[in-house]
Every structure is written in structure tokens, then in C-alpha cells.
Amino acid sequence: MDIIVCIKQVPDPEGPQDCFVINPEALRVEPRGIPPVLSLFDENALEAALRIKDACRDQDVKITVVSAGKKLSNAVLQKALAVGADELVKVEDAAFESGALDSYATASILAAAIRKIGRYDLILAGRQAADWNAGQVGIGIARFLDIPAVTLVRKIEIQEGHALLERVTADGYEAVKTPLPALVVASNEVGEMRYPTMIQRREAKKKPIVAWGAADLGREGELRNKLVLKRLFPAEMRKGECMLVEGKTPAEAGRNLARRLSQDGLI
Amino acid sequence: MVSSEGSVLIVTEVDKNQEILPISLECVTAGKRLAEALGGGTVALIMGAGVGEAAKEMTHYGVDEVCLVDHPDLTAYQPELYVAAFLQVCERVNPRAILMGDTLTSIDMAPRVAFALNTGLVTDCVAVEVSDGEVSFVKPVYSSNVMAAYTFASEPYVVTLRSRAEEAAERQETADAGVTPVDVKLDAASVRTEVLQRVVEEDAGPKLTGADIIVSGGRGVGGPEGFEQLKELADLLHAAVGASRPPCDLGWAPPKSQVGQTGEKVAPSLYIAVGISGATQHIAGMQSSKKIVAINKDPKANIFKIADYGVIGRWEEVVPALREAVSEIRK
Numbered sequence: 001m002d003i004i005v006c007i008k009q010v011p012d013p014e015g016p017q018d019c020f021v022i023n024p025e026a027l028r029v030e031p032r033g034i035p036p037v038l039s040l041f042d043e044n045a046l047e048a049a050l051r052i053k054d055a056c057r058d059q060d061v062k063i064t065v066v067s068a069g070k071k072l073s074n075a076v077l078q079k080a081l082a083v084g085a086d087e088l089v090k091v092e093d094a095a096f097e098s099g100a101l102d103s104y105a106t107a108s109i110l111a112a113a114i115r116k117i118g119r120y121d122l123i124l125a126g127r128q129a130a131d132w133n134a135g136q137v138g139i140g141i142a143r144f145l146d147i148p149a150v151t152l153v154r155k156i157e158i159q160e161g162h163a164l165l166e167r168v169t170a171d172g173y174e175a176v177k178t179p180l181p182a183l184v185v186a187s188n189e190v191g192e193m194r195y196p197t198m199i200q201r202r203e204a205k206k207k208p209i210v211a212w213g214a215a216d217l218g219r220e221g222e223l224r225n226k227l228v229l230k231r232l233f234p235a236e237m238r239k240g241e242c243m244l245v246e247g248k249t250p251a252e253a254g255r256n257l258a259r260r261l262s263q264d265g266l267i
Numbered sequence: 268m269v270s271s272e273g274s275v276l277i278v279t280e281v282d283k284n285q286e287i288l289p290i291s292l293e294c295v296t297a298g299k300r301l302a303e304a305l306g307g308g309t310v311a312l313i314m315g316a317g318v319g320e321a322a323k324e325m326t327h328y329g330v331d332e333v334c335l336v337d338h339p340d341l342t343a344y345q346p347e348l349y350v351a352a353f354l355q356v357c358e359r360v361n362p363r364a365i366l367m368g369d370t371l372t373s374i375d376m377a378p379r380v381a382f383a384l385n386t387g388l389v390t391d392c393v394a395v396e397v398s399d400g401e402v403s404f405v406k407p408v409y410s411s412n413v414m415a416a417y418t419f420a421s422e423p424y425v426v427t428l429r430s431r432a433e434e435a436a437e438r439q440e441t442a443d444a445g446v447t448p449v450d451v452k453l454d455a456a457s458v459r460t461e462v463l464q465r466v467v468e469e470d471a472g473p474k475l476t477g478a479d480i481i482v483s484g485g486r487g488v489g490g491p492e493g494f495e496q497l498k499e500l501a502d503l504l505h506a507a508v509g510a511s512r513p514p515c516d517l518g519w520a521p522p523k524s525q526v527g528q529t530g531e532k533v534a535p536s537l538y539i540a541v542g543i544s545g546a547t548q549h550i551a552g553m554q555s556s557k558k559i560v561a562i563n564k565d566p567k568a569n570i571f572k573i574a575d576y577g578v579i580g581r582w583e584e585v586v587p588a589l590r591e592a593v594s595e596i597r598k
Contacts, residue, residue: 013410014547020412029409041529103378104387127374127529132408132415135390136378143382148459149346151375154522164463168522170371172468178460188529189515189522226387230403231416238554240574242561250580254588257560257578262596266537266558267480267504 001061001158002119003049005085006110006126006137007042009069009076010098011035013130022232028099029131029232036076041126043193045186048156049124050084050194056158062086064117068109070097074209082196082204089113093214095223098131102227107140112217114145122163123183127152142183150176151185274307275299276362276423277330278353280370281313281321289477290368292435294428295328297395298366299436304397305363310334311444312360314352316342319446326442333446334360340453343465344372347458350379352451357384357423359449364424369532373427386421393432410528411551430476431534431555468521473507475524475531480539483509483526483553484519487542487563487582491519497541500590503597509533511549527552541582545569562586 011020011031019034038046046065053061065080068091077088091113101109114120123145125138142149154173155166158180165176168187178184196204214220245260247253261267277298279291295311302309308331313322315337322335336352353376357365365380367373369391381388394405396416403416404426475481482501484494494508501508510520512527526533528548538556543549545561545568553559554573561574564581571577578585 011409016547017412020409022413029413102387104382107382130410133391133406133528134388135374136381136388139375139378140382143379149379150460151346152371168371169465172466174462175464175466176460176462182460188512188525191516226381226385226419226421227389228418228420229415230418233414233416235407235411235414237412238550238559238573240559240572242571242574242577244577244579246578250578250584251588253578253580254562254585255592257562257576257585258589258592258596260576261537261560262593264558267593267596 001056001059001121003052003061003063003122003124004114004117004120005042005046005049005063005065005080005124006141007046007065007067007077007080008039008129009036009067009072010039010129010131012037013040017234017237022234024232027229027232028097036073038076038079039126039130041128041130041186041188043126044188044190045124045126046080046083046085047193048153048184048186048190052122052156052158053084064089066110066113066117067091068096068106068113070094078204079196081207082200083194087207088209089117090209090211091213091217092211095214099229101223102225103134103136103140104226105223107137108144108224109217109219110137111141111144112219113212114141116212116217121180122158123181125183125185127185127187138183138185145183147181147183148178149183149185150178152187153184154187154189156184273305273363274310274331274360275302275305275364275366276357276360277309277311278365278367278373279311279313279321279325280368280372281315281318285318285321287321287324288368288370289435290370290428290430292328293431293433294366294368295330295436296433297428299329300397301364301366301395301402304400304402307363308332310360310362312336312356314341314349322446326444326446327438327440328436329439330444332444335446335448336451337448338451338453340455343462344376345458345462346375346379347460348453348455349376350383351453353380354383355451356449362423364426367427369427369429377425377427381425384423384425386423386425387419388425388427389417390427391429392426393429395426407551410547412547429532473505475507475509475526475533478507478533478535480504480506480537481509481526481533481535482506482539482541483511483543484514484541485511485543485549486513487544488514488519489542493542494520496586500586500593503590503593511543511546540570540574541586543570545573
């Protein structure tokens with residue numbers, strides 16, 4: 001069984017606002033003082049793949065992680081190998097800067113890489129990237145490869161030639177059956193990815209890394225973007241004039257808070 | 268026959284009781300502005316089974332036309348059938364722009380539609396701006412630290428609009444628009460992904476979306492027992508219970524109660540954050556609340572920077588006293 005997981009390297013999304021420095025002319029966000037990390041949602045997708053590997057111990061399950069970008073860090077992406085992926089495929093090109101590619105272009109590049117990898121029963125993607133938050137690439141890849149796609153999936157069970165999935169809905173979930181190969185967009189409800197041990201981290205350095213460029217995929221030249229990024233500007237962060245409600249004890253402060261909210265007509 | 272060539276197509280969603288979702292009426296407001304800029308009309312589309320009444324109701328909100336696709340195979344959202352129906356409507360309407368609410372359905376449907384039409388998509392749009400005849404679509408990026416404004420290099424524009432980014436269109440007594448039924452051909456047998464079962468999970472208390480007050484807990488709440496206490500306070504206030512990501516990951520709170528970048532984006536009148544430190548990903552989902560209360564034992568917690576009222580103290584002592592006092596006031 002061959003599983004491909006699409007992962008993206010992003011600047012740590014939990015960094016404070018002044019770390020996300022906007023270059024308005026180049027239309028780029030230049031992160032300062034925050035490390036690149038794996039996009040959290042892609043970690044959800046990889047965790048879902050690892051659970052399949054755990055559940056199918058009697059079978060030969062190979063997990064390949066694929067990532068596209070301008071400059072990819074082995075140190076960051078090797079985390080995927082450390083937790084249990086078997087191989088890393090990096091697609092790097094000066095033109096593949098995160099902000100320069102829209103979802104359409106990204107999906108077509110990743111689909112080309114997956115076609116070149118060739119063997120896949122299941123492709124997993126995160127629900128959105130933690131930097132540009134578009135949430136479209138998974139479905140786009142499925143479209144380019146002409147395979148079924150199921151989104152917001154929290155649980156995957158592989159059976160002969162098909163997969164049984166739990167897809168999150170507004171008031172519960174749907175049990176969905178899809179033939180394989182298929183693309184599955186993992187929901188964040190899959191939960192956090194496991195931590196690699198020190199030994200796993202060391203072993204990961206011996207796992208194979210394949211490096212391709214745009215030319216290897218026949219993707220030099222036009223990016224095929226459908227959107228035009230026109231402007232970047234800082235988000236206005238909410239500024240609360242925080243009124244501290246106090247009391248001799250925390251309980252009294254709690255009672256004073258009730259009074260205050262009532263006086264201000266809020267409860 | 269659909270008359271408004273080159274118009275803005277507004278995808279209207281209804282709830283279980285066939286009531287039109289508020290977000291769809293907010294899309295009408297944005298859609299009208301967009302249509303004016305593009306020089307076309309507005310067409311609202313309702314798809315489903317037995318949604319004729321909702322279509323009739325939709326004629327009261329100032330759109331130029333309402334398209335109705337009523338088909339027994341569209342009882343519940345199934346991506347392949349819905350997209351097939353939608354693309355047939357697009358052939359008839361030939362829209363220049365397609366607007367949808369940023370809902371669980373459109374998270375799935377909007378990208379399918381955009382890729383099928385070979386066009387771009389802006390998701391989670393918070394502002395539709397028209398300046399000098401050029402329309403741009405603004406969305407938060409980089410965990411809501413940065414805003415990005417996009418235009419399209421292709422048509423139709425496909426956009427999903429975040430809840431409460433616009434005022435809802437007001438209902439008018441007179442219905443100007445007509446309802447145009449659109450016949451679609453669907454082949455349920457050709458569907459590749461089959462829904463075997465739809466399961467409704469228990470869902471106690473008011474929903475986050477639309478709640479006027481939300482009581483929300485974070486990692487500091489310490490466990491599921493803590494969330495039971497928050498539920499008691501919430502019940503008194505007729506409030507919904509929310510959570511930041513850690514309690515949902517840890518199973519203390521149901522995943523659907525998650526407020527944040529990937530959970531619900533809420534904007535209640537009052538948001539009471541208990542034991543929530545204020546991670547960016549959480550703040551992105553609740554900073555539009557009218558008033559925010561923070562209860563946290565750590566005076567340096569980030570949440571106090573955006574809160575309007577703060578109590579520094581252990582929630583285990585603050586919340587029970589708050590609850591009792593609220594109960595007194597409510598008598």
C-alpha cells in the first residue's frame with residue numbers, strides 16, 4: 001500500500017504579529033525570528049497516515065511525503081521521516097515561493113510530482129496551510145489526477161480496494177466509502193501528530209530524500225495562477241482596554257465581575 | 268429562463284428546517300455591491316430536495332432572480348451530485364462571480380466548483396472592496412496577522428464569505444424577484460464516493476454560531492470536569508460553550524466546540540474566556556466579539572491584551588462565585 005502525504009513548510013504560525021514582516025512592494029511576508037515548521041494541518045494528515053500504517057502492520061505500507069517550495073529545510077521536513085514516513089520528495093524552485101503560487105498552481109505542481117512518484121493508493125492533505133489558509137489544494141490535486149476526493153476526514157479504515165472514512169459534518173459525521181486510489185483531506189479533528197523519539201530522529205537522517213526541480217516535472221515557466229495578489233497589509237489586532245475587576249479574594253472578584261457585566265447591560 | 272447573464276450567483280444554504288442561513292443573507296449584501304461593480308444582476312440559487320418554500324422566501328431579499336434546483340437526489344449534501352447540479356446551473360446563468368458562505372459545505376464544494384470551472388477561489392473572505400471599478404477580495408493570512416487583497420486572473424470569481432463580515436440583507440414585504448426552476452440531470456449511480464450512513468452526534472446546548480454569549484475554556488480549565496462547570500455557567504446565561512484547541516485535542520470538549528482559525532469563527536456580544544492563554548490561532552476565531560472577558564491566573568496571559576474585562580485569579584474560585592452572583596442577579 002502506497003500513501004502519499006502532502007506537507008508544507010511554513011513560518012511558525014504562533015509567532016507574535018511583529019514577526020510577520022510585510023514587504024509591500026515584493027508582496028511577500030518575510031518572517032523574522034520565527035523558525036520554519038511543518039504546517040500543523042499537514043501534521044494532522046501525516047498522523048492519519050501513520051495510524052493506517054499502525055493498523056496494517058501485516059502489510060507493507062509505504063508513506064512518501066512530498067513538499068513543494070522555494071527553499072525547503074531538510075531539518076524541518078525530516079521530522080516527517082522521524083515520526084514514521086519512509087521517503088521525502090522535495091520539489092524546489094526559485095519560482096515556487098509560497099506567496100507567489102496560488103492554490104491552483106500549487107495543486108498542479110503537487111499533482112505533477114505525485115504523477116512522477118507514480119504509485120499511490122491514498123493521498124492525504126491537510127485542510128489548509130497555516131500560512132495562506134486557502135484550503136483548496138487537496139481537492140485540486142484530486143481534480144488534476146481525476147481521483148475521488150473526500151474532505152474533513154477524521155478517521156480512515158483501509159479495506160480491499162476501498163477506504164471507509166468518517167467525514168465531519170455540522171451535527172455529526174458521515175460514513176463514506178470511496179474506491180482507491182483517492183485523495184483524503186484530513187480534518188484537524190484527527191488530532192496532533194505524535195512526537196518522534198531521539199532514536200527516530202537519528203534514524204530519519206538515513207531515510208531517502210529525493211530532490212526535484214520544476215524542470216523534472218516539466219513545470220518551468222508559467223505558474224498558471226488564477227488569483228492575483230494585489231496588496232498585503234497588517235491585520236488590525238483587536239485592542240482591548242482591559243478593565244481589571246478585582247476583589248479581596250478571587251471569589252469576590254468573580255462576584256464583582258457579575259455585577260460589572262450586569263451594570264454594563266451585558267448579562 | 269434565467270435572465271441575468273453575467274450576474275453574481277449567490278449560493279443560498281438552508282438549515283434542517285429549511286430556514287435560510289444568516290450567512291446566505293450576508294452574501295446577498297456583498298453580492299449586490301459586487302453586481303453593481305460588475306454591471307450585472309444578482310441571482311440567488313437554492314439547491315436541495317423540497318426547498319421550494321425557501322426559494323419563495325428568498326425572493327424577499329432584493330435579489331433579481333431566484334433559481335431553484337429541487338431534486339430528490341439532493342436531499343443531503345453529496346459533493347459529486349451537488350457539484351454536477353451546480354455546474355449545470357452555471358451553464359444557464361453564466362455567472363461572472365459566485366458567492367458562498369464560508370460554511371462546512373462550502374469548504375468542500377467551493378474548491379470543487381472552482382477547479383471544475385478552471386478558475387480561482389478566495390476562501391474566508393472578510394471584505395469585498397470596490398475601488399475605481401476594480402473589485403478586490405480581502406482575507407486574513409498568516410494566522411490572521413496579515414491581510415491579503417486579491418483580484419482574479421480568471422472568471423468566474425469564486426468567493427466564500429466569512430460569517431458576519433457583512434450585514435444581512437433585510438427582508439422586504441414585497442417580493443420583486445421570481446423563482447425560476449432549473450431542471451438538472453443527475454446520475455446517482457455514477458457517484459464514486461458513497462455515503463453509507465449519516466450520524467447525528469449528541470449536541471447539547473445552543474450552537475456556537477449565532478450564540479449571543481459564549482463561555483469558552485482553554486487548557487487552564489484542566490479537564491472535562493472543568494467544562495461541566497463552564498456548562499453550568501453557560502446554561503444560566505443561555506450561552507453556548509466553546510473551547511480553544513487544546514481541550515478539543517485532549518478530548519475534554521467536543522471537537523465542534525472549537526473556536527479559532529480552524530474551528531468556528533464567532534462574534535457574540537459577550538465572550539467569556541476561562542483559562543485561555545490567547546494563542547493566535549484562538550484569537551483569530553473570536554476577536555470580533557463585541558466584549559471579551561478574560562479569567563486567567565496568569566496576569567501576563569496574552570488574552571488580557573485583547574480583553575475588555577479581566578479577572579486575574581484561579582478560575583476554580585472565580586467561576587463558581589461568578590455563577591452564584593449571576594444566578595442572584597437573574598432572580
